Amino acid sequence: MQPTALNLPQMKPLPEATQRYFDICVEKLGFVPNVLRAYAFDVDKLNAFTAMYNDLMLAPSGLSKLEREMIAVAVSAENRCFYCLVAHGAAVRQLSNDPHLGEMIAMNYRVALIDARVRAMLDFAVKMTKASATIEEADRATLREHGLTDRDIFDLAGVAGFFNMTNRVASAIAMAPNPEYHGQYR
Numbered sequence: 220m221q222p223t224a225l226n227l228p229q230m231k232p233l234p235e236a237t238q239r240y241f242d243i244c245v246e247k248l249g250f251v252p253n254v255l256r257a258y259a260f261d262v263d264k265l266n267a268f269t270a271m272y273n274d275l276m277l278a279p280s281g282l283s284k285l286e287r288e289m290i291a292v293a294v295s296a297e298n299r300c301f302y303c304l305v306a307h308g309a310a311v312r313q314l315s316n317d318p319h320l321g322e323m324i325a326m327n328y329r330v331a332l333i334d335a336r337v338r339a340m341l342d343f344a345v346k347m348t349k350a351s352a353t354i355e356e357a358d359r360a361t362l363r364e365h366g367l368t369d370r371d372i373f374d375l376a377g378v379a380g381f382f383n384m385t386n387r388v389a390s391a392i393a394m395a396p397n398p399e400y401h402g403q404y405r
Contacts, residue, residue: 225392227260234262240269252306253397254389268385275378281371282378285314286337290378292324293341297348300386305396312404321404336365343372344379 233241237259244251258265276287288310295303308321315321323331328341339361346354362372388394 225257227257227392229256229259230262233259237262237265248399250397250399253394254302254306254385257389257392257394271381275374275381280374281368282340282374285311286340287374287378288314289320289324289328289333289337290340290344290375291382292321293328294344294348294379294382295386296325296328297345298383298386298390300382300389302389302394302396303382303386305400309400309403316404318405336367339365340367340375343375347376347379348383 230237232238241251241255244255255265255269258268276284276291280287282290288307291303291307292311295307304325308325311321311324312318320331320333324333324341328338328345333341343354343358343362346358359369359372362375363369367375
């Protein structure tokens with residue numbers, strides 16, 4: 220049986236700033252991501268979600284945009300979040316110019332052809348996903364040995380934590396990825 224997504228009514232009309240944001244999505248992506256539509260029933264929740272996402276994923280960081288997307292996919296794979304695996308797998312394909320990398324990370328990042336720094340970051344993000352209370356100074360020291368600063372470790376933890384939260388919400392409300400994501404950057 221196919222899961223039924225929650226039917227949360229979108230605000231009509233959308234506030235002007237929200238409509239502009241959605242218009243920018245259509246202009247840049249060709250569609251409004253379903254995750255934004257899911258939050259559009261409450262503009263305050265939508266604004267909080269997008270502010271946190273934009274800060275974690277797009278703001279200046281010692282982690283590249285590709286590295287942050289790979290973290291999103293590795294965490295989402297561990298949580299089996301269909302929405303985020305599809306959407307962020309497409310972002311990994313786009314940013315890496317490698318149609319295989321998104322799938323490798325989604326299925327098992329350990330088989331992906333990634334450097335030791337990225338492997339250490341994904342190991343940390345997955346450990347945080349599985350059992351955050353078991354993280355010790357040795358885990359942070361391993362990241363430092365691979366060139367991450369304490370600020371980078373904070374950003375890594377923020378991205379992993381955000382996707383652990385959004386994966387759970389997406390799964391709980393049966394959020395489906397936009398069909399457009401499936402064929403992008405292949």
